[in-house]
Amino acid sequence: MCSLCAPDRGCLTDPMTTLPLVETPRIPVVTSYHGVDVTEEYRWLEDGTSDDTIAWTKAQHHLTRTYYDAVPWRDTLRARVEQLLKAERTTYRSLMSGGSTYFALKEQTPRQQPFVVALTDLGDTAAERIVVDPNAIDPSGETAIDWFVPSPDGGRVAVSLSEHGTEDGSLHVFDVETGEVLDEPIPHVNLLGGSMAWRHDGSGFWYTRCADPAGFRQQVWLREIGGAQHRLDVAEGFADEVIAENVLSASLDGRWLMDRVQKGDGGDWQVFIRSQDPDGAWWQLADIPDKCAYAVLGSDAVYVLSRRDAPHGKVLRLPLTEGATVADSREIVPPSHLVIEDFAVTHGTLWVADMDGGPQQLRAFDLDGGLLSTPEIPPVSSVSSYFARLSRLGPDRIAWRCESFTEPPTWWVAADGEAPRPTALATTSPVDLSGYEVTREFAVSRDGTHVPLNIIAAPGSPRDGTAPALLTAYGGYGISLVPTFDPERLLWLEQGGVLAIANIRGGGEYGQEWHHAGRLATKQNCFDDFIACADHLNDTGITSRGRLAIIGGSNGGLLMGAVLTQRPDIARAVVAAVPVMDSLRSETTTNGKFNTTEFGTVEDPETFTALLAYSPYHNVVDGTRYPAVLMTAGENDTRVDAWHAKKMTARLQAATSSGQPVLVRLEATGHLTGSLDQSIEETTDIYTFLFDQLGLGSQLVAAKRQATS
Template identity: 45%
Template sequence: DGTLHIYETATGKAMPDSIAHVQYPTAGGSAAWNVDGTGIYYTRFPRKGERPDADLNFYQQIYFHKLGTADTEDTYSLGKDFPRIAEIKLEASRDGKFILATVANGDGGDFAHYLLGPDGSWKQITQFNDQIKLARLGRDNALYLLSRADAPRGKILRLPLDNPELANATVIVPPSDPVIQFMEPTASALYVGDLLGGPSQIRRFGLDGKNETLIPIPKISAVSEMESLDDNSLLFRDVSYTEPAAWFKVASGKIEPVKTALVNTSPVSFADIEVTREFASSKGDTEVPLNIVRRKGTKPDGNNPTLLYGYGGYGISMTPNFDFTRRLWFDRGGVYVVANIRGGGEFGEDWHKAGNLTKKQNVFDDFAAATEYLIKQKWTRPEKLALQGGSNGGLLMGAMITQHPDLMRAVVSAVGIYDMLRVELAPNGAFNVTEFGTVKNPEQFKALYAYSPYHNVVDDTKYPSILMMTGANDGRVAPYHSRKMVARLDEANKSSNPILLRTSSSAGHGIGTALSERIKQLSDQYSFLFAQLDMHAKK
């Protein structure tokens, strides 16, 4: 439960203003300054007595707080007509004259946008069905929109703020093969961050969409953030499987990025690690990219301990990332693989929609195809293969355990969803209906029941070794999913493989977990995997 605090930037001194219940696991909190810095617009949940107790962590709205006053004097601004599962993000223009509110309809990837102008009134710019996935305020009195309407890989529209009707928007970057992920306008150029099936690229355009230029970045890397500066230069954060994150600067009118002093460092070198991308054939003639990370010279002889990671949901893309603790894995001869399966956004909205609602089984089929490919290409064999996923990826792990128990030796599943018939009954479960569907819809119920891991555990089955992890403070996925799934698997298991539950009173869904707890979690994961795959440090 989040409380908003305000600090004086010059001194770091806390101001007396404090606003409770601006965020909760059901929806994050957000705030933006007004034009003269005398107050803030912020997200607010209902107070006791304003709605029934069951709704106090829903119906997020926008309120205004004047500095130096009590929060009981704050005034309503927008949101009475927003859906129960609204999630709001606020952004102010550089000059403070405009406030942009992005309203998500739960976690399914549909958004509406509202604009607060100098006249003090809100205007709705887009609706949920307009398929506008992202909006950014430019420095040229324009709003830039990322649209997926008739463009599953994205196109960019420019909308003048002096007449902000969606019908007045013009296409400046038409759809093409790259998937547009985000954009950053400067006063003279528009930078576009693309996805190429997992890795990234950056393109630069004029504000009219002309003069396309490719900005070179490291291969098989991910651009996770882009920020423009007042001198029209661009800062972007880039990370790969072999290099920790670093911020690069592209000067106005230049092409070559320059690494800045803003870099993450690693206590260990990955100079001997290499990455290649290969493709597994799944059902429906779908080619699934696999990012295969290992020590240089590793031979595909069927003997490599291999850890395959996947997610496959919400349009979230599995992009390159760096974790220095993987050095422990590589030093024991391990191969690490990330699968870009359907349900994610690696190839645009069609890729996402092919793996949600009644098509969720495609996600599991893609991941199974990835395991079979690694075995067929002799990167590993079932006795040396482990699978890992969390949250929605935990659902993926549950499906792999129940649908393909013979394909792997071990599974690590964190904060997973396993009972798909009851998930929407939990406070945060309502936000997932737009992604998974609801038992109230006959066709969606049929699909949910067909793959629900808890309901597909079969007695007297030889299940692989399993470590399920949950936190008692998880506000996004109720811990009971892991507890009941472990109990059911343990009851049904005919093999001698361990079925383990790790639970902690000092952890939740992951965000905000203390470093000490994260170290303990990693220690337990690696210990479990090393033991199950019989891995030892290479001399």
Template identity: 35%
Template sequence: MKQPVARRDGTVDEYHGRQIADPYRWLEDDTAVETQEWSQAQHQCTRAYLDAIPMREHIKARYTELIDYPKWSTPYQVGDSYHFFYNTGLQNQSLLYIEPKQVQRSREHPLASARLVLDPNTLSADGTVALTNIAFSKDGSLLTYGTSQSGSDWQELHIRRVVEGTDYPEVLKWCKFSGIAWRHDNSGFYYNRFPEPGSVPAEDQSNFSTVYWHRLGTPQSEDVLAFERPDAKELGFSPFITDDGKYLILNVWHGTDAQNRLYYRPVLSAHEDEATNTQSFVRLLDEADASYQFVGNDGATFYFQTDLQAPHGRLIAIDTEQPECEHWRELIAEQEDVLAFAFVAHQHFVLAYMHDAHHKMQVHRKDGSFLRQIELPMLGSIIDASGRPDGDEFFFNFTSYLYPPTIFRYTFADEKVELWHQTESKFDPSNYETTQVFYPSKDGTRVPMFLTYKKGLTLNGNNPVLIYGYGGFDISMTPGFSITPLLWAEQGGIYAVANLRGGNEYGEEWHEAGMLEHKQNVFDDFIAAAEWLIEQGYTHASRVAIMGGSNGGLLVAACLVQRPDLYGAVVCRVPVIDMLRYHKFTVGRYWTGEYGNAEQSAEQFAFMYAYSPLHNVREGVAYPPTLIMTADTDDRVVPGHARKFAATLQQANGGEKPIFLRVEFKAGHGMGKPTTKVIDEESDILAFLCQTFDLS
């Protein structure tokens, strides 16, 4: 089936005195018939190719078999019960349960004493309505939950009576990235939302974040405005209430910037009305000079994890009655390892540190003094943890590349870790291993990389390698269990994860070394990973595949156009591609602190244009086989990026290898994606790679 050729037009923009052509601008318009017809034709061509791959059905069957195991989330205590998510294996969406804390849990029948609170699979026939946000009241009797359709970031909030299993009639709209803060008297909650459509210009629909008070049992039209800052329309405000119920706190954020602010005020008493409230918020931290993550409080003393004057993170105490910097107390100083997260359990600080991109765990007393190290099963990641300041325990969920998520419970009374739930995967890891290596980047920077493969690997220079990376937004790539790498390893492949600059593996300095004018460092790190694997005899260029999504899609696209000779296949998922216009779509403006703004700054235009994948595709170059993936309702990274990139690559490609565009329908950026779609998508990727590398 022949791929459709995209029409080129004469669209040209001027950036700081330079004329920049944008011949596929029309592909940005999702609603245009021409765009829809071209996208559908592209997808049909891609489907014809993928469906004809002989191994695809075998891969899909094996993927389905491996993902079909019970999945549990970390339990969180609410009132006298735990709440957690559970999936039998192939359910499109996981179910929400609660279980009495006092009941002796049965290892053989772990759901015996649990009660179903919400089954998202009943919200749509195809699983494309997902549960994307939950917040229980303090006593656990009420639940606010958010639902999202087709992977959208937009959600609607509903309120459920937990025991009765019935919902209140009101539905709260215009919510995105919403925090939910229940008052402890169960009278209602605070939440943040955006303006009603039509009340602001379309380009401001994701600006003017406001905090509202919702009284239980009343329509949204009666919600009371609790906080706004019309003078700073790009700031976002996420409310939460301290564990003691005394303070309403606003986490104040600007896009995806790591630096944030924090405001607070006392919570109103039961007889006070938000509509007549005269208490104003105290702007405790308002400089946006560092990251401040609220850890807990003892009355007026607030505890924060911060990277202020400590790129690797430290723990401080601020007395809100003496909030000046000179009165701040350092409880736990900056360490050589990076402080990943901290919380309070049993009036102790529980901290996770990151050492060379894998986790360690410690317990400290409230004065900051070290108490003990928590032994972890192996080199891996703590993907979630929970505990209460007044509790007697905490839980953590541990995983690694060959170790499925497993839940452990630490009890303070006997000071020991016990297995809470062991995941029983159908994959036998005994014949595989994960190693960590370090390689030099272009400028000599030492970069870690994890390799997973079959034991007994021969360095014959011919092994197929799939390299994954992200490199941005302060996000660390720590070890995690996933089916795609396991299937790739079963086929004899090496799965590599490079811990690139731009993440937080080595603190804020590592992040800053991969953002704005330093973004090329991220691409250099990724290119160097492939070069090192080739030099060390693991593989050669025609057997190297690269994959990344979102900011990682930008990564692999940039590396593709900079070094097309270095790769045998490219999988580019929901990518950011047009660096000159990305900020114009949906929440793209949230990322200007990370990438820059080519319109506003000539200096930023220069370095962004230099690596923008869309603007660096070269005519006549033989590009490797490439699978570009997007979703029709992605409202985070709009599909126009992927469409324009596919059209540009297909037109310029001087070789015979295919450039495909795969479109997922009724799906978004990835959040809440049903299991059936996950299986189909990952099977397509693996089939594409196996076909390209002639694996069977």
């Protein structure tokens, strides 16, 4: 039996194929933390520019491509991936307004990147026109839009554009009518995140830029279009100016500017406001102890989502007068068993997105907190996500993107005093998931906590352990995995597979308590929850150990690494995309420093102990039978450096005794997949690995033969 064989089935690839051995030097380095000596042997891989690391990376690339070249049906799978992802499909990711014009970020295959369009009627896209198209700016497909903000009158639109997946955006201002760029682009406005807000008359704007070229000490600057030089305009009193992250917004009447400042990435916020008058001065409206997770400027008031003494959230209102603080507020939406995830304010209505463990609903209130008629949202759906929040369109209108696991998104709009209605901004896709069922089940974690599991499968799927299953989760930063539609899921479902999406702790599905129970020294709860979900799938017969694969990215990649090392028997295959794997060295990177508010720091004895206990790289044990592992990384990734995946690959390859492959897929992209073509290749490789390890390749070939016969 070759090294790619599983004990419960035949050879996965050509039995004559032997994967090349990559010789990886082991050079011990000892670091002492609080009297504890920690030894590692692959720190030299952190230097991506060294000749040794470059040679090692090339050898790993050869190893990985040898594996894929030995899979006889990879081309068949790639054709199916391209058919699904490159088929004519249209979706609108975000929606904003400027004057009487609406602006949306539109994704339309087979274009490589989304682009900004302008519309005058949300009920008819016939007159839609392209305003900014990165596909025309860079035909290679490696220039992307980070974010965009239209001017108050809709005559201009500011766009952050970045290249090669770096997310190091430069700010361009385009004339909406002519498409011309006004003034010189401003570089590095989106280094590790950024924002901007327009002056009320469109003559200038405030934007963010880091004082430190490495990406620290983000500041707020004012730029006059075609006039004076940039001017620094920074509030004082940041909780930590080194890792401050500024989120700018302006009131619709043009009177006020707000800066919500996050201390790193851990969910601790301050709120600052100033008048837009030239002599206006900043004042602090809320500090971190006020637990103001979000704030919105109304016409004469500020509305705040506070979690102080209310882990599920409450909405406060306070007069918008100079010097006002959250202490002057009154509660208009009290806390309840539902989590307030998002809200928006129009001229006469407060719209609140509620969540119960993942699925969402929408409530409407008058501005004094009186409950109005509630829009009907389909069960197990979402109206607000990390990437598409509730959107205010002018003074009296709001929009939300409603979708579910099986129904593609459609933007809905509601005006004060009018019934909600769907817009023409609906996703069109050849992928139909409506025939699959979604059920909600609960796993019981080690401490007795009930953890939601969303199960997507064909009706009548067997519960005898024979179905292949793919389990994923995230569990960090208070980010909630709400129901979303993803055409890529059909690749798994059409093979008779079951998809399971777990709402583990560390996310925000049950509010602040759920988040805080999976961060800092309590991070182990995330891993316990995920393990419980995998055990639930096995124990209930949804799948079995040899038919289970697990997958996660970024913080979810850390999750994969921790679960892999704590329970090597948990699954047949593991995919960890752009993962954090060395938890002790992560904060030596720029973005890793921002993440200390979520994970903790090695400088603190308590969180160091927790980090060492679960750090995947440090908990690999020689001679252990690890499952098959695929890691991905982007050499231009500014969020998680590629050396995490490289070091973990070297450590696992040296340690595993199972004979199963440990592969790393490296590409010159960033944290997110770059162009559509790059996404097709990466998706093909991930599913080739999964299908190969779970024995689904023969089904793919049989399906192709049947389709062509």
